[in-house]
Amino acid sequence: MSIKITGTGSFIPSRIEKNTDFYNHKFMNADGSTINSTNEVIVDKFQAITGIQERRYIKPELLNSDIGFYAAEKAIEDAKIDKETLDYIIVAHNYGDVKHDNEQSDTVPSIASRVKHFLQIKNPKCVGYDLLFGCPGWIEGVIHAKAFIASGIAKRCLVIGTETLSRVVDKHDRDSMIYSDGAGAVIVEETDDESGIIAHESATFALDEAHFIFFGTTNHPESTEQRRYIKMYGRKIYEFALNNVPLAMKSCLEKSGYCIDDVKKILIHQANEKMDEAIVKRFYKLHDMPMPEGIMPMTINTLGNSSVATIPTLYDTILKGQLKNQEINKGDVILFASVGAGMNVNAIVYKH
Numbered sequence: 001m002s003i004k005i006t007g008t009g010s011f012i013p014s015r016i017e018k019n020t021d022f023y024n025h026k027f028m029n030a031d032g033s034t035i036n037s038t039n040e041v042i043v044d045k046f047q048a049i050t051g052i053q054e055r056r057y058i059k060p061e062l063l064n065s066d067i068g069f070y071a072a073e074k075a076i077e078d079a080k081i082d083k084e085t086l087d088y089i090i091v092a093h094n095y096g097d098v099k100h101d102n103e104q105s106d107t108v109p110s111i112a113s114r115v116k117h118f119l120q121i122k123n124p125k126c127v128g129y130d131l132l133f134g135c136p137g138w139i140e141g142v143i144h145a146k147a148f149i150a151s152g153i154a155k156r157c158l159v160i161g162t163e164t165l166s167r168v169v170d171k172h173d174r175d176s177m178i179y180s181d182g183a184g185a186v187i188v189e190e191t192d193d194e195s196g197i198i199a200h201e202s203a204t205f206a207l208d209e210a211h212f213i214f215f216g217t218t219n220h221p222e223s224t225e226q227r228r229y230i231k232m233y234g235r236k237i238y239e240f241a242l243n244n245v246p247l248a249m250k251s252c253l254e255k256s257g258y259c260i261d262d263v264k265k266i267l268i269h270q271a272n273e274k275m276d277e278a279i280v281k282r283f284y285k286l287h288d289m290p291m292p293e294g295i296m297p298m299t300i301n302t303l304g305n306s307s308v309a310t311i312p313t314l315y316d317t318i319l320k321g322q323l324k325n326q327e328i329n330k331g332d333v334i335l336f337a338s339v340g341a342g343m344n345v346n347a348i349v350y351k352h
Contacts, residue, residue, distance in 0.1 A: 003146045004196030005350075007079025007187040008316040011070040012303065013056040017166075019043045019177070028172045030231075032221030035174075046177050051273025055180035055304025057166040060100035064093055064183075065114035068162030071183035071312075072115055075158065079187035083121050087154035089128035090144055091115060091162065092137025092308040094341065095230075098167035103227040105168075115160065134213065135269050135340025136202075137161060137308040138184065139348055142336075143200045145188040156189040161308030170229035172219040178272070179230065180304030184312025195331065195351040199255035201248045202346040205240070212236050213341035238275050241339045246283040248345045249337050256349035260287040262333045263295070265318075265326075269338035270300035270310035279337075297326040311336055328352050 023039045035042065047053060058067060068091055076083050089112045096107035097114070109117075112128030133140045138161030145157035165179035188197075216231035217223075245268075253260065266283075268276050276296065284291045299314050306313065315336075317323045328334060329352065336348040 002191055002193050002196035003149045003188060004191055004193055005186045006189050006191065007075045007077070007081070008312065008319055009071045009074025009076070009078055009185045010313040010316040011067040011074075011183040012313060013058045013067070013181050015057045015059060016054050017057050018054045019047055019052070022177055025171050026220070027174050028219040030219055032219060042174055043177070046174060049272065049274050050178060051298065051301045052178065052304050053301050056182060056306070058164055058181045063097040063099065064095070064162050064164045065097050065111045065118070067164070067181070067183040068093070068111060068160045068185070069115045069118040071162065071185040072119060072158055072160055075185035075187050081156065081187060083119055084123045084126070086121065086123075086126045086156055086158050088145065088148055088157040089116050089126060089160070090131055090141040090157060091128070091160045092131045092133060092141045093162050094132055094134065094137070094307060095163070095165070095168050098164060100167070111162070134342045134344045135271065135307045135310070136338035136344045136346045138312050139336050139338050139346045140202060140344070142186065142188060142197070142348060143202060143346065146197050146200070149188065149190050156187065158185060159188055160185040161312045163307040163309050165230060165305070165307060168230045170218045170231070173229065173231070175232060175234065178305045180306045182303060182306035182309035182313050184309050184316055186312060198258070198349040198351055199252050200346065200348045201252035201255065203244070203248060203344070205244065205343045205345070209240055209343040212240065212343055237343075238272075240343055241271075241275055242278055242282060244345050245279045245337055245339050246286055249283045249335060249347045250286050252347040252349050253335065258333050258349060260284070260289060263335055264332040265328055265334040266296050267311050267314055267334060267336050268296060269340065270298065270303065270314060271305055271339070273298060273300055294325065297323055299323065307340065311338060
């Protein structure tokens with residue numbers, strides 16, 4: 001028996017927000033002080049560091065649960081399964097449904113219950129629940145699905161990563177340019193195939209690291225808004241990720257029984273191009289090897305950082321032949337890895 005991904009689907013919003021669209025923003029430092037640079041300089045520096053040229057935002061009438069449902073529909077169709085045979089619907093997100101121009105997040109009922117409702121699944125034994133695990137939430141959801149199936153209490157699970165970060169960004173914060181919207185979904189099930197999930201690694205660092213990403217007020221000191229926004233300590237996150245993610249990847253690979261030469265692709269959370277490259281380079285340095293060319297597919301330059309959605313949308317994009325010069329073939333060993341709020345780190349070794 002193996003536990004593998006048998007179907008994938010994604011929803012990439014059609015609305016494109018380019019870097020030049022931020023030229024008219026009034027960016028300020030976290031303490032409310034003025035930034036002594038033009039917006040053109042701020043945006044150019046941002047692009048040089050993150051690699052992001054544009055990102056995707058959902059339309060005003062859409063919600064997080066809507067796009068999660070769209071991705072789920074595609075994954076179910078791709079897997080060619082009866083939706084009534086699903087045992088679990090696991091939805092990774094972090095901010096629930098936030099309506100356009102609304103200050104409050106809505107998480108009751110859960111996003112998973114809303115997706116199940118949209119799918120019109122009648123079976124009450126199909127259990128839906130939400131998973132809040134920062135950006136590594138989708139990977140953690142796949143790990144949960146594997147555990148349910150391996151224990152015998154489930155045979156088939158739907159795992160979704162969906163986020164609409166455009167609804168929780170502070171337009172006066174330079175970091176707001178990183179974030180985007182999107183949704184990705186997979187069907188995980190028991191098969192007789194030799195491929196599938198080989199090993200996993202998860203960790204939560206919550207002493208000094210717990211609040212590296214948090215909800216805070218706007219950078220504009222004169223604003224009277226009560227709304228709170230996603231905030232982060234970028235330098236601390238960079239150092240944390242560089243010190244911990246390569247080690248988690250190495251540990252996961254060792255558990256799998258495969259060696260570094262077996263890895264064909266690394267699908268890492270699309271957080272920041274420079275950071276991701278530094279993580280993968282250090283991972284290979286731990287094996288006394290240079291980072292191979294083409295090992296780390298990237299979509300962040302056009303899709304931005306959509307948190308839990310970055311890896312499943314990247315995976316689906318490659319499998320559907322939509323990412324230039326990138327492919328995953330039958331039997332390829334790939335490594336999923338992520339880092340995010342918590343601070344959480346995880347990884348999966350997967351044989352396609």
